[in-house]
Amino acid sequence: MGRILDLSGKNAFVTGVSDDGGFAWAIAKSLQAAGANVYLVCHPRVLGIVERFSSRDKYASSRQLPYGASGEFSPKGLIPCDVEFDTLEDIPPAQRDAKGYVNNDVSISGAMEAYDKLSGDGGIDILIHSVAFSSEIQRSHLEVSRKAYLQAISISSYSLVGLVRAALPRMKERGASVIGLSYLASQRVTPGYGGGMATAKAALECDARALAWFAGESGVRVNIVSPGAFASRAAKSIGSIDKMIEATAERSPLRRSIEAEEVADTCIFLSSALARGITGDVIYVDAGVHAMNAV
Numbered sequence: 001m002g003r004i005l006d007l008s009g010k011n012a013f014v015t016g017v018s019d020d021g022g023f024a025w026a027i028a029k030s031l032q033a034a035g036a037n038v039y040l041v042c043h044p045r046v047l048g049i050v051e052r053f054s055s056r057d058k059y060a061s062s063r064q065l066p067y068g069a070s071g072e073f074s075p076k077g078l079i080p081c082d083v084e085f086d087t088l089e090d091i092p093p094a095q096r097d098a099k100g101y102v103n104n105d106v107s108i109s110g111a112m113e114a115y116d117k118l119s120g121d122g123g124i125d126i127l128i129h130s131v132a133f134s135s136e137i138q139r140s141h142l143e144v145s146r147k148a149y150l151q152a153i154s155i156s157s158y159s160l161v162g163l164v165r166a167a168l169p170r171m172k173e174r175g176a177s178v179i180g181l182s183y184l185a186s187q188r189v190t191p192g193y194g195g196g197m198a199t200a201k202a203a204l205e206c207d208a209r210a211l212a213w214f215a216g217e218s219g220v221r222v223n224i225v226s227p228g229a230f231a232s233r234a235a236k237s238i239g240s241i242d243k244m245i246e247a248t249a250e251r252s253p254l255r256r257s258i259e260a261e262e263v264a265d266t267c268i269f270l271s272s273a274l275a276r277g278i279t280g281d282v283i284y285v286d287a288g289v290h291a292m293n294a295v
């Protein structure tokens with residue numbers, strides 16, 4: 001089978017890979033299979049792990065490309081970045097000594113500079129935001145601390161603003177596409193999805209619309225993909241993820257749960273010229289669950 005959509009020569013800046021089981025891994029593989037040059041921008045603490053998934057024989061089957069493309073997934077570069085920090089000065093001194101942070105500017109601006117070097121100032125055509133974190137994900141809205149709530153928004157939502165601002169000079173006038181990943185809990189009360197994450201997702205969707213306007217004059221599109229529940233590493237920390245997957249599968253119009261590859265396929269479409277008129281939107285890849293009333 002030939003390439004479904006051709007992204008040859010496009011440069012993709014992909015955040016949020018920490019293993020081979022999350023959405024970002026599937027998206028990165030699909031981007032490469034469609035012809036893009038993929039740079040993985042990972043949390044400093046997981047860089048070594050991602051390096052192993054990207055190179056060891058043991059994980060060769062995980063690197064198999066979709067769409068019948070030949071070869072294996074092989075990122076053009078791995079860049080450490082903690083998206084909680086915009087510049088090196090924002091990183092608290094104690095944290096600068098932590099593993100993965102030492103002698104390294106792992107802020108968003110540091111990651112952009114590292115990207116420029118690795119890509120030979122190649123610019124950015126596709127920016128994937130697949131990052132979320134709350135230290136109190138299992139605490140309900142009545143229990144979450146102010147500190148954890150604000151950190152969840154900083155890492156899971158504001159980071160999109162910081163990344164787009166820093167990337168904008170590299171994305172101008174080349175039809176670039178930014179894609180963030182949200183969740184339906186932004187719109188509907190989801191009791192098991194705590195720690196401020198529902199609010200963070202609502203903020204992410206709102207920010208994507210605002211960024212679509214402000215970056216739109218540079219020809220940059222900003223959209224959100226909202227997947228259904230899926231058992232990634234982050235989702236397992238929610239605790240009730242298996243129950244959530246089962247319940248949503250039962251009441252989805254397609255009567256099933258979703259696969260990471262379906263989210264990746266939608267990201268390929270949004271990255272391509274076929275989606276050139278789409279910006280500021282939220283596209284649900286959830287087997288239709290969002291269309292249902294709670295039962």
Ligand SMILES: NC(=O)c1ccc[n+]([C@@H]2O[C@H](COP(=O)([O-])OP(=O)(O)OC[C@H]3O[C@@H](n4cnc5c(N)ncnc54)[C@H](O)[C@@H]3O)[C@@H](O)[C@H]2O)c1
Nearest residue numbers: 016017018022023082083131132181183229230232234235
């Ligand atoms: N799994 C689901 O059910 C589900 C459903 C809808 C949306 N999502 C969203 O999809 C996205 C990806 O999540 P996933 O489920 O693939 O899990 P995942 O664990 O594979 O991805 C989350 C990533 O965020 C990264 N991260 C956390 N804090 C960071 C920081 N400070 N700096 C840089 N990176 C940081 C982690 O390293 C990890 O790679 C998230 O935005 C998540 O909210 C997930």
